[in-house]
Every structure is written in C-alpha cells, then in structure tokens.
Amino acid sequence: MNIHTYEKLWLVAAMVLIVGFIATITYGSVALGITMVGDQQETVEPTELNDERFSDPRVAQVGENEYEAYVTAQMFSFQPDPIEVPEDSEVTFYVTSRDVIHSFSLVGTNVNTMVIPGEVAEMTVEFDEPEEYGVVCNEYCGPNHHNMEGMVHVVPEEEFDLTELDAEAPDEVETGDDIDVTATVENRLLDPLETTVALEIGNETFSEDVTIDGGETYETTFAIDSTQLGEGDHDWAVTVGDHTDSSTVTVVDELEDDADGETNENTDEDADGDENGTEDETGTDATENDASGGDDE
Amino acid sequence: MTNTYIESFPAEAKVVRAAFYSSFLALAIGGLFGIVQTLHRTGYYRFMDSADYYTVLTAHGVLLAITFTIFFLVGVFTWAVTTSLDRPVEDIRFTWVWYGLMVVGTVLTAIPIFAGFTDSEMSASVLFTFYAPLQGHPLFYFGLVLFVVGTWLAGADWFRSWWAWKQEHPDERIPLPTFMVLTTTLMWYIATLGVAAAILLFLLPWSLGLVESVNPLLTRTLFWFFGHPVVYFWLMPAYMMWYIMLPKISGGKLFSDPLARVVFVLFLILSVPTGIHHQYLDPGIAEGFKFIAMTNTMFLLLPSLLTAFTVVASMEHGARQRGGTGYLGWLKALPWRDPVFAGMALAGLMFAAAGFSGMINAGMNINYLVHNTFWVVGHFHLTVGTAVALTFMAVTYWFLPQVTGKELWSRSVALGQVVLWFVGMTFMSNAMHRGGLLGIPRRTAEPQYEGFEFEAAVGSVGELDAQIALGGALLTLSLVLFFANVIGTALNSRSDDLPANEYADTLSGPSDAPLVLDNLKLWTAIAIVLVIFAYSFPLLSIIERGGLFGPELTELPVSIGPGLEYLSTTTVSTVTTAGETAIAIIAGVGS
CATH class of the missing domain: 2.60.40.420 (Cupredoxins -  blue copper proteins)
Known part of the structure; x- marks a missing residue:
C-alpha cells in the first residue's frame, strides 16, 4: 500500500495523541486513585427502599x-x-x-x-x-x-451538627395543671455535644445546659405551671442550637370532654403536679431533669 | 441529452427523490420544533406549558436524528451503489417496499409522539433515548421497529446489487462508494441488534403489559449499544461525500483510495464496542468495562483524524489544479462561491471543533464535568447538526438536479443558506458548550432554579441565552432558504444543461489497496469479536445484578395528561400522608 510520507507522519502523530489520552486517564485512575462510579454497591428494590440507609435519607x-x-x-x-x-x-x-x-x-x-x-x-x-x-x-x-x-x-x-430535635406538649390543659413540654434531642455526631435546651413559652424562657454523647439521645421535660400563664393560647418553642420545634398550647378553664383528648391523658398523669416531670427513658446523660430547676429568666 | 442520474437510472432516481423529500419533511418539522425549544429554554418566548417542551424535544430528536438523517442517507447510498456499480437495483419493487416500510414506521412512531400534544391517553414523550421506566405508547416502539427493518431491507438491496455485480466482474475491486455503503451497512446491522433486542424483548412487551417490569440499566445499555454507532451511521454518508464529492468539486482528485478504505474498515470494527462511553456515570457497570469502552473510543479518533488529513490534502490538490499556490495561498483558489463546496468545507471545519469537544467527552474522568450538561448538546449540534446536516444540505444542491433533472433554483440563495447555517451554529453551539461548563443541564424546559443560579466566570447566562436565541433564529432562517431552494427547484422545468453524474477520481487508486481490505467477511468477524469482548461481560453482569426483567418498578407513561394526573395524585397522597402523620404525632403526644 502506497502511503504518502506526510500521511505517515500524520498517522504517527494521531497515534501518539490517542495513546497519550489513554495514558493520562490510566494515570488518573491507577496512580492518583481517582475512583469512578462503578458497581461497588449491591442492587436495591426501588419501590421498597427500607434498608437502614434509604428508609431515612440523611x-x-x-x-x-x-x-x-x-x-x-x-x-x-x-x-x-x-x-x-x-x-x-x-x-x-x-x-x-x-x-x-x-x-x-x-x-x-x-x-x-x-x-x-x-x-x-x-x-x-x-x-x-x-x-x-x-x-x-x-x-x-x-x-x-x-x-x-x-x-x-x-x-x-x-x-455543623447532626442534632435531631423533637418537642412535644399537649394541645390543651386545664388551669392549674402543669404543661409538660418534652424535648428529645439526638446527637448523631461521634463527638459529645455541649448545648443548651431552651423552652420559650409566654414571656418566659427555661433552659438547661446538657452534654450529649455521640450517638446518644437525651430527653427532658419542662413542667410549666399553667396558672401563671393564664387562660388562652400560648405559643411555645424549644430551641437547641439552630434547631427549633414549636407549637401552641391552650389553657382552658375546664376540659370539655375527657374522652376527646388523648391529650387529656397526658395532662391527667401529671395532674397532681409532679414537679420533677422526669420521664427520662432514653436520656443516659440526663444530669438534670427538673425544668423548674433551670435558669429562669 | 445530459448524463444526469435521472437520465441513467430514472426508476432509482424516483426512489432517491422520495427518500430526500421524506428527509426534508422531517427536517422542516424538526427544525420548527428546534426554534420553539430555543425560544422556550432561553425564556425569550414561551407560549406552551413547560411540560409540553418534552414532547417537542422528543419530536425534535426523533425527527432530526433518526428520520431526517436516515431517509437522506438511504437515498445517497442507493445513488452511490447504482452509480458506482453502474447498474440499476435488482428489483425496483423491493426498493419501494423498504422505502414504504420506513415511511410507515415513521408515521406510526410519530402518532403517539404528536398525541402528546392532545388530551389523549396516548403519548410517547420519552425523548429520543426512551429510557425505561419512562414508558411510551406501544405504537412508538412498534414504529421504530418497522423503520429499522426498512433500513435492514435497504441494506439487503445494496448487498444484492453488489453480489449481482460481482458475478459479472469477479476480478474487479469493489468500487469505493459501494465499499463505503457495504461497510457502513454491516456496521449498522451489528449496531441495530442492540436496539432490536431492547425493544422486541423488553420495551414492547412491557408497554403492552406482557411483562411486568424491565431492568432499566439493561435496556439503557442495549440502547447505547445502538446509540453510539448510530452517530456513525449518520456520519458515514457525510464522510462519503467528503471523500468522493468534495475532491471533485474542489477541482481535483481524492488523495488516497486505500486509506479511505482503511477508514471505513476502522469504523466498521470500532463503532459498536464503544457505546458504554455514554454510561461512564452509570452505577452498576464496573469501571473496567468503562475503561475498555474508553480505549476503543480513543482509537476511533484515528479514522476521523485520517479523514481530516485526506480531505484537506484532496482539497489542496484540487486548489493547486485550479492554480492555487503558496503554503496557505491555495485556500483562496478553492471554489468558495459554490454552495456545494462551501457547505461541505464549513461542515468539515465544524467537525474539527466537534472532534475536540468529543475528545473531552471521551475522557472518562473529565467527562464527569460535562456529562448530561448543555455541553453535550453543543457537541452533537456540531456533529449531527452541522457536520452531517450541513453536508447533507450542501450536497442536496448537487443531488437535486441529478434526481429531478431540473436546474437548482438559486445558487446564491444556496450559498447564503450554508453560510448562515455555519454562523448560526457557531453562536448556538459555542454558547451551549460554555453553558455546559457552568453546569447548565441538557434536556430541560427551564434551566432556571429557585435555590441557586449558574455563575459564569466570563460573560453571563443572559449573554449565553442571547447567543443561543440568535443562533437559533439564524438557523431557522437558513432552513427557510433551504426549503425555498428545494421547492423552487421542484417547480423549475427540466433542463438539458446539467452536470454529469460523476464522483471523484483518485490519485492513489484501488490497485494500491491491499486485497484484504475488500474482505468484508474478515472485518465483520473482527467487529463481532470486538463487540463480544466489549459487551458480553457487562451485559452478563447487569443481568446477574438486576435480573433480566429487573426490579419491581412503578410504571410511568409519560404524557401531559397522565403525567399531571400522576402529579396531582402524588400531591394529594403526600398531603394526605402529611395529614395522617400530623394526626399520628398528635395522637402520639397524647398517649
């Protein structure tokens, strides 16, 4: 086959270019260890992603x-x-x-x-x-x-933190009963978290300094005297770092219907004024659970 | 008496003309949708709902990438075989059968796509790639099958001509144009096995409800088995024009017949085992398989680089025959006022740029930066949108007189048209490439997001949009001029003063080419071995991982009606779920 000299040179240059491209990519993945998307992971069922990772994307x-x-x-x-x-x-x-x-x-x-x-x-x-x-x-x-x-x-x-906050309180309480606001704080970091759990209700703030170990959950309950707040709607908010969970509680003269409220049960439980309000089931590091013992401001 | 194609092969000229006109109709509709999308995406003019954008995009992709290109190339290939073997097709009725099958296939595919604009349940807004679990109407898949079968029969027609010719000319080399047609057809046969398997074994039965589910990674891999070589199916006829027409129109001869054969053999063996390079970012395919595809892809640069040399050398030879001198001075001696030449030369120039962005795409690691961004859209508007489309439009100005026997309506309009296409595409494609580097995605109706903005280091997104809209407007104008010429020519009366039906001679002829180059069985065997090497393990691994029919999937017929229905039901169910969750939380607090 008759190939012109220039064409031969061009052919060689083209091959050098091609081999060069392949070499740089090989260098990147072998020498620099750049891993690409591949088949590292097992397959999953797209319609039921209930494994530990994807049931709770995080x-x-x-x-x-x-x-x-x-x-x-x-x-x-x-x-x-x-x-x-x-x-x-x-x-x-x-x-x-x-x-x-x-x-x-x-x-x-x-x-x-x-x-x-x-x-x-x-x-x-x-x-x-x-x-x-x-x-x-x-x-x-x-x-x-x-x-x-x-x-x-x-x-x-x-x-940065990996804190999960969940706060709960009844919707309605009778005047004279305590309003129990329970805050559950999970520290998903590996290191301990030093933070303050604060509750704001009415014009008052209650707070508590806590240290939660890595991977642990802390639960605390603030018991608020409803009489002091008086009848009516009261907004409340629990704050931990940047996280806030809030809702509204209504203080009424008398609960209309006992059967109506799951909310009532909770109220009833603490009706006799359990000041401590300690329902510390998971909080292993609960140093102090008495909300009233917090820093009243 | 002239020596035009229509004089020598009147019956074949009719088929070729029909194929060209079918191709131009697809170009007209697809082009119209192009400007609609351009204006919608850039936000200059939005008259439809953004959900309809994807129906427009599906039609644009299918009509231009499949219908326009393939109808044109079957015309060119039929011309090439009959002209270079100097014999009519063996049975013109068979030729009309495959043409008819392609038309029926196109119409059946178009029906569900266009139904996407109506309130009908039927739809196929699944884009050109139809990735499952997006599901189109069965008619969409069925039409595609018929269309591909039509092209298979067309290939059989060309082979039949060659076999018949070989009986009468046992010792002659295969004429170069026929050689190009045959190697390209063989490549197409291998490539379409992928899409045939994807549709016939999985997608069509699934859309008919015969099987419950498909493996999305498997059908996607089978698509790209076909999806990459299909670009060479469009490109090979453009290459053929650069090899056999451009040198002649430049006033000279093809530099080397043997190297032209080498190039087409390389495309036959390397086009298919590369498709996985479209899937560099797919989870579920091992890095090693991707690496093999990358290596093959890089070697596929070789035939294109060789083509660049041969085409430029042939042009220089032509220019020197016309009296051109100097290192670069010969460029001035080229027939730049001839729209056929100017169009093809500008298309070739754009293809060089496309080659560079293609090298980036092929780079397995740098591909992460540009994969599925607007960059890719810029890339293929240079390849299929210019190298192929502009070459096709330019040679149309030579072919139309050949197949109609009528003089071209206006050469100046034709020259303006090809230049306008070049300028328009320069604006549009450059801006698309740059947009892709900013991370602007492809295939989206509104690349404007709520949470963030794309930041341009140079210029601004507004400036890019302006360039894209300007480019789109110029391209549309260029199309209008093109159709004016096609219609104007059709309305002309027959002329006796037309150029003869000829293609370029060669400086280094077929006698210089080793006989082994014409051994099509050998090259086909090598191509198949390479395909098996590149694909059998990835496919087995995908099936082993995800199953032949895949995991359970939610079926998602994509159309505006059901789509919105789906949305509203999800919204309702989300709201309901949210409500229930809220109630549960309250209940939980209580207990």
Whole structure:
C-alpha cells in the first residue's frame, strides 16, 4: 500500500495523541486513585427502599472528618434537602432512585452521577471551603423535570451538627395543671455535644445546659405551671442550637370532654403536679431533669 | 441529452427523490420544533406549558436524528451503489417496499409522539433515548421497529446489487462508494441488534403489559449499544461525500483510495464496542468495562483524524489544479462561491471543533464535568447538526438536479443558506458548550432554579441565552432558504444543461489497496469479536445484578395528561400522608 510520507507522519502523530489520552486517564485512575462510579454497591428494590440507609435519607458521621450521605431521588425532588456537611470533610454519597432514571449533579463541579432505579451510585467527595452548591437532576425524568433541584450546604465546622430535635406538649390543659413540654434531642455526631435546651413559652424562657454523647439521645421535660400563664393560647418553642420545634398550647378553664383528648391523658398523669416531670427513658446523660430547676429568666 | 442520474437510472432516481423529500419533511418539522425549544429554554418566548417542551424535544430528536438523517442517507447510498456499480437495483419493487416500510414506521412512531400534544391517553414523550421506566405508547416502539427493518431491507438491496455485480466482474475491486455503503451497512446491522433486542424483548412487551417490569440499566445499555454507532451511521454518508464529492468539486482528485478504505474498515470494527462511553456515570457497570469502552473510543479518533488529513490534502490538490499556490495561498483558489463546496468545507471545519469537544467527552474522568450538561448538546449540534446536516444540505444542491433533472433554483440563495447555517451554529453551539461548563443541564424546559443560579466566570447566562436565541433564529432562517431552494427547484422545468453524474477520481487508486481490505467477511468477524469482548461481560453482569426483567418498578407513561394526573395524585397522597402523620404525632403526644 502506497502511503504518502506526510500521511505517515500524520498517522504517527494521531497515534501518539490517542495513546497519550489513554495514558493520562490510566494515570488518573491507577496512580492518583481517582475512583469512578462503578458497581461497588449491591442492587436495591426501588419501590421498597427500607434498608437502614434509604428508609431515612440523611447525613451520618462515620469517622473524624468522614461522613456518609444517603440520598434518594424521586420525581421531582431529592431527599434530604438541603444536604448539610461540614467544611474540610470527606463525604461519600450513596444515591438511588425510587422511580425513574435521574441524576445527582452538583452544579459547577465534577460531582455528577446517574441515578438508576435498582442501582446505588457511590461517590466520595472532598469538600474544603464553606459553600452552597445547587443540585440538579440532569436526566429527563418526567413533565416536571425542570423543577427537580436540591442543595448541598457546606457549612463552617462550628455551625455543623447532626442534632435531631423533637418537642412535644399537649394541645390543651386545664388551669392549674402543669404543661409538660418534652424535648428529645439526638446527637448523631461521634463527638459529645455541649448545648443548651431552651423552652420559650409566654414571656418566659427555661433552659438547661446538657452534654450529649455521640450517638446518644437525651430527653427532658419542662413542667410549666399553667396558672401563671393564664387562660388562652400560648405559643411555645424549644430551641437547641439552630434547631427549633414549636407549637401552641391552650389553657382552658375546664376540659370539655375527657374522652376527646388523648391529650387529656397526658395532662391527667401529671395532674397532681409532679414537679420533677422526669420521664427520662432514653436520656443516659440526663444530669438534670427538673425544668423548674433551670435558669429562669 | 445530459448524463444526469435521472437520465441513467430514472426508476432509482424516483426512489432517491422520495427518500430526500421524506428527509426534508422531517427536517422542516424538526427544525420548527428546534426554534420553539430555543425560544422556550432561553425564556425569550414561551407560549406552551413547560411540560409540553418534552414532547417537542422528543419530536425534535426523533425527527432530526433518526428520520431526517436516515431517509437522506438511504437515498445517497442507493445513488452511490447504482452509480458506482453502474447498474440499476435488482428489483425496483423491493426498493419501494423498504422505502414504504420506513415511511410507515415513521408515521406510526410519530402518532403517539404528536398525541402528546392532545388530551389523549396516548403519548410517547420519552425523548429520543426512551429510557425505561419512562414508558411510551406501544405504537412508538412498534414504529421504530418497522423503520429499522426498512433500513435492514435497504441494506439487503445494496448487498444484492453488489453480489449481482460481482458475478459479472469477479476480478474487479469493489468500487469505493459501494465499499463505503457495504461497510457502513454491516456496521449498522451489528449496531441495530442492540436496539432490536431492547425493544422486541423488553420495551414492547412491557408497554403492552406482557411483562411486568424491565431492568432499566439493561435496556439503557442495549440502547447505547445502538446509540453510539448510530452517530456513525449518520456520519458515514457525510464522510462519503467528503471523500468522493468534495475532491471533485474542489477541482481535483481524492488523495488516497486505500486509506479511505482503511477508514471505513476502522469504523466498521470500532463503532459498536464503544457505546458504554455514554454510561461512564452509570452505577452498576464496573469501571473496567468503562475503561475498555474508553480505549476503543480513543482509537476511533484515528479514522476521523485520517479523514481530516485526506480531505484537506484532496482539497489542496484540487486548489493547486485550479492554480492555487503558496503554503496557505491555495485556500483562496478553492471554489468558495459554490454552495456545494462551501457547505461541505464549513461542515468539515465544524467537525474539527466537534472532534475536540468529543475528545473531552471521551475522557472518562473529565467527562464527569460535562456529562448530561448543555455541553453535550453543543457537541452533537456540531456533529449531527452541522457536520452531517450541513453536508447533507450542501450536497442536496448537487443531488437535486441529478434526481429531478431540473436546474437548482438559486445558487446564491444556496450559498447564503450554508453560510448562515455555519454562523448560526457557531453562536448556538459555542454558547451551549460554555453553558455546559457552568453546569447548565441538557434536556430541560427551564434551566432556571429557585435555590441557586449558574455563575459564569466570563460573560453571563443572559449573554449565553442571547447567543443561543440568535443562533437559533439564524438557523431557522437558513432552513427557510433551504426549503425555498428545494421547492423552487421542484417547480423549475427540466433542463438539458446539467452536470454529469460523476464522483471523484483518485490519485492513489484501488490497485494500491491491499486485497484484504475488500474482505468484508474478515472485518465483520473482527467487529463481532470486538463487540463480544466489549459487551458480553457487562451485559452478563447487569443481568446477574438486576435480573433480566429487573426490579419491581412503578410504571410511568409519560404524557401531559397522565403525567399531571400522576402529579396531582402524588400531591394529594403526600398531603394526605402529611395529614395522617400530623394526626399520628398528635395522637402520639397524647398517649
């Protein structure tokens, strides 16, 4: 075969280019250890995501600066949203779909994966600076595809926690009974959490300083004298760090119907003015449970 | 008496003309949807609901990427085989049968797509890729099958011509154009096995309710088994035009016949075992399999780089024959005022740019930055949208007189048209590439989000939108000029003064090419071995992981009506669930 000299040179240059491209990619994955989305994870059932990770999509701490984020994508949202992680952390995302094919893509970065029902995408990402990243679904997933978005918040270390707060109180109490406001605080970090549980009701604030060990749950009850508040609606809010849980309690002269309220039972239980209000079932670190012993302000 | 194609092959010219007109009709509708999308996406003019955008996008993709390109290329291939073998098709009725089958297939596919605009239950707004669990109406899949079967029969027609010719010319080399048609057809046969399996074994039975579920990763992988080589199915006829028409129109000869054959053989063996490079980001496929696809893809650059050399060398040869001199001065001697030449040369130039963005896409790691972003849309508007489409439009100005026997309506309008396409696509595709780097996704009606904005380091998103809208407007204008010429030519009267039906001679002819290049059985065998090597383990692994028919899925027929219904039911159920949860919480507090 007759090949012109220039054409031979061109052929050689083209081969050098091609082999060069392959070499750089090989270097990246072998020498630099860049792992790509692959088949690391077992398959799941998209219609019943009830395993430990995806039944409760969340961020979990697994090492000092290491976190895992369990994310589900579904028409037309991501869970959790926003995903909050601290700066200088290494986060491994596990992403799966409940319905059709989506993607999980951090805008302006190379954090990008397809999300396929039945498969779990795994990606480890290093975040340094605090930053807010938009998350888009970049695979068409149905008529509202363009509304499918989420956020990843990389927050300063001191602002980051994995605290879960849940506060409960009756809707109605009779004048003279105590209003028991129970706060359940879970510290999902590995390190102990020093914080203050504060209840604001009426014009008063009650608070309690606590230390909750990593992975532990603390429960406390504030017993408030309803007589002092007087009849009527009273807004209350429990605050722990940045987290707030709030509702309204109504103090009435006399409860209308005893059968009506599950709420009443609770009230009845403490009707005789159990000042301590201690229902500390899970709180292993409960140092002080008497709400009235808190710092009245 | 002229020596046009229609004079030599009047019956074949009719089929080729019918194929071209079918192709142009698809181009007209698809192009109209193109400008609708451009204006909607950029926010310049929105007259429809954003949910309808995806129906428009499905029609745009299917009509342009499948219907326009393939109807045009079956016309070109039929012309190439009959012209280069210098014999009519063996049975013109068979030729009309495959053409008819392709038309019926297109119509059946189009019905459910267009039904998406109505209140009907029927719909197929599943886009060109129809990824399960999005589900289209069975007619959509059935139409696609008929269309592909039509192309299979077309291939059989071309092979039949070649076999008949070979009986009469046992010692001759396969003429280059026929060689190109045959290798491309073989590649197409292998490639379409993937989509045939995806539709016939899984998607069609599933849409008919015969099977309960599919494995989304499996059907997606089978789609890309076909989805990547299909781009070479569009591209090969454009390459053929660059090899056999461009040198002639430049005033010279093709630089090398043997290397042209090498290039087409490389495309035959390397086009299919690369499809997984569309799935670099798919969970469930091992990195090693992706690596094999990446390597094959990189080697696929070789035939394109060789083509770049041969095409430029042939053009230079032509220019020097026309009196061009100097290192670059010869460029001025090229027939830039000829729309056929200018269109093809500009298309080739754009394809060089497309090659560079394609190299980025092929890079397994850097692909993470651009995968499924607007960048990709910019990329394929340079490849299929310019390298292929502009070449097709440019050669139309040569083909129309050949198949109609009428003079082209206006060469100046034609020249303006190809230049306008080039300029319009420069604006649009450049802005799309840049938008992709900012993370703007493809395939979305409104790339405007509530929680965040796309930040441009240079320029702004508004500026990118303006360029895209401007580009889209220029492209639309270019299309209008193109159709004016097609219609104007059809209305012309027959002319006796037309160029002859000829293609380029070669400087280095087929006698320089080793005989083994014409051994189609050998190359097909190698292609099949490479496909087995690249695909059998990934497919087995996907089936082993997810099952042949996959996990239980929620079926999601995608259309506006049911889609909204689905939405409203989810909203209702969410609200209900939320209500129930609230009640449960209250109850919990109490007890």
